[in-house]
Amino acid sequence: MFRALPVERINQSLSPGWNLDEEEVVRRRAQYGANDVVEKRRNAWLGLLTDTLLDPMIWFLVAASFLFAILSKYTSAIILLLAIIPIGGMDAFLHWRTQVSTQALSSRLIAYARVIRDGRERMIEARDIVPGDLVLVKGGEYFAADGVIISAENAQVDESSLTGEAFPVSKQALAAIPAGSAQPLISYTYWGLVGTRLLTGSTLVRVVYTGKETIYGEIVSSVLKTQQEMTPLQHALARLVFILIVVASGFCILLALVRFYQGFGLVDAILSAATLAVVALPDEFPMTFTFFLGVGVYRLAKKHALVKRAVSVENIGRVSCICTDKTGTITEGRFRVAVSTPAQSVMQADLLLCAKLASRADSGDPLDAAIIDVAKDLPAAGYESKQVYPFTEERKRETSCYQLDRQFYFATKGAPEVLLNICTLASGQEDYWREQVNQLARQGYKVIACARLLLPAQNAALAEPDRNYEFMGVLAFEDPPRQEVFAAVRQCRRGGIRVLMITGDHPSTAKKIAADIGLGEGAPNVITAGKAELLLRKGGGEFLRHVDVIARAVPSQKFAVVNALRDLDEIVAVTGDGVNDVPALRAADVGIAMGERGMQSAREAASIVLLDDNFGSIVNAVSEGKQLFRNLQLSFKYLLLVHTPYVLSATLIPLMGFPLLYYPIHIVCIELFIHPTCMLVFQNLPGEMPAAVSSAAKRRISFFNPYDWWGMGILGLYSTLIVMSAYLMSLYLTGNDMIARANAFLAVGLAHIAFTLGLSRLQSLTARIIVIVSLAALLLLVQVPVIANYFNMQPPSLATWGVLVFLSTVTAWLTRKFA
Structure with a gap:
């Protein structure tokens, strides 16, 4: 890998004897800005608090607590207020995780660095470093900016934060700046990069790029920018959320009216409607999508x-x-002259000299670099440059005009078929050279031809000749895959x-x-x-x-x-x-x-x-993107599946005239199951590149195909049937709504575990932890009498556990098979 080195930033010097004075530092800081790779948010905690308080669940808990207080149910009111702590904490954690890429990158930035200014070593804040500064980095320290290494002693660098490469990388000092270009390409062997750590040895680094111009800065900027943009799928999600809110609002109004008509009272009607609204609120979808985008930007950056x-x-x-x-x-993009075939009666040196005169050292063309390298020992003294006619796609050749004594020497090189058309050739020679070019091309070489034309020197304006050239021969270059x-x-x-x-x-x-x-x-x-x-x-x-x-x-x-x-x-x-x-x-x-x-x-x-x-990096990025998209689909499937029995049971049970199934405290617990699962379980699932879809569906591809919708619909209704049956049968057999509520709550919790098992297949450590913690939480909530009582539940029987666990196992198998 290579990177451009703007030599004016380092005063065209690698000598450690040259360093900046304070006046020059001030000028350069005004020109390039501070070395801030990440712009720090002034009120980060206030911003986090604001983002957390925007969650409607917080305000739902406050309102529900107020309603319970009106009904003189002070214990329930206090429990709901206390529930704000875990819900708010979870929200704050997930908002922080949405920006985890930036935080991870920022953690590798140092606060202070040693620089040499005015001939003296001093410790300064890293943000005060400017291009041209001379920075001393010792073993165990991080690089504070991107720069070329001008002195290195046994330097081994950990670059895993940028490349993912686990092994240390050897670094060398750049001996000299390549001539002929204002921005020569320098191998990364000679660069120290911000965010990477020097493991052994010590280095002197001449700073070239600071702040957002560094590799790290570009990564961070892309992550931050991602969080500010609305993408087409985000717009689609916004429309989906709007539709769901409208539908949920209709059901909420209907439920409130029905409950009031059934004689449960105004407060119960409002509480029922508010509970259903929060249950049906699709806030996880946009939050999960934004989180996955941030993860995607960071992972793609790791893939170069x-x-x-x-x-x-x-x-x-x-x-x-x-x-x-x-x-x-x-x-590889590094050409070398592999074959040079001069025309009859043309010397090898004359062919190479013609090619050299037709090339430019500052063009950046790898062919020019290869020609100049192979012909570097051929003298070109006496050739006074007069005019250059750069390569264009239409002409497919480049020509340079020189004055040599009293003649103009036109040297041109380019596509063989073009040069053969402007050269004067003996009979049969054109076919001969075309065959030579084809033979070389079939061997994988890139082939160009060279020609020259000598004309008497004139004072008139020079125009590029387009005929009567002397064909000099062909050069074949190799550039292996x-x-x-x-x-x-x-x-x-x-x-x-x-x-x-x-x-x-x-x-x-x-x-x-x-x-x-x-x-x-x-x-x-x-x-x-x-x-x-x-x-x-x-x-x-x-x-x-x-x-x-x-x-x-x-x-x-x-x-x-x-x-x-x-x-x-x-x-x-x-x-x-x-x-x-x-x-x-x-x-x-x-x-x-x-x-x-x-x-x-x-x-x-x-x-x-x-x-x-590197083409390999393109494919790695595509593979990463496809896997990320697949994992996002799994996360959305989980949300739709787990919400189906959750929302339908919360709606149907009260509409049937039975007591309210889920109180706000139950919703808090279920949300604490759902939020970390949809955000954390599916974002890092492994897998190979998923197959592409059929051609007709590529451009109009959506998250789910009809088969997915049918599968999720059947699974959702099956899970709803289990939850409803667990409640209604228990209520019929025992007449105790607290036992019935516990059975329904247990069925919803086990459905969450079943869907997590079936979709993730426990392929990640996070999935295994979520399943274990969820199962332990369910046991505590429904089986410990003191805790269950606070949740308006009574512990289910062992037989109920057995039946629901068996049915949930079937759910997990069906999910793995059909979802």
């Missing part, structure tokens, strides 16, 4: 994918097609995700690389972008379902392909790194910008920034 927009957490979990670049994403890509492509295939490689390379080159990584199961279908464009104009994009590689593509064609795939109901993820990729990145469901080589415009247009430009 920085999420910029929350909607991407939803979409990346539904991706069905990945349109990826080749160079640097599929391959990354080792992990083959496994990543296989994982995509297992998960039903198509991978489409869109590249500007020669079709033969692209086909060789595609076959090596397993596209098309080793026999990829390759077409040119020109042919794809023609087919799109003629009959739409149906043919894209059977294409693995599009070669010789320009950004505008990439944009058209993305739109065509979306028209086929694919959920499309697209990678890009340049200004020309912005339209495709914006058009995609998930735009993925390259963090190492990507331009700022591409990063701004993308919804996700990939830190290591």
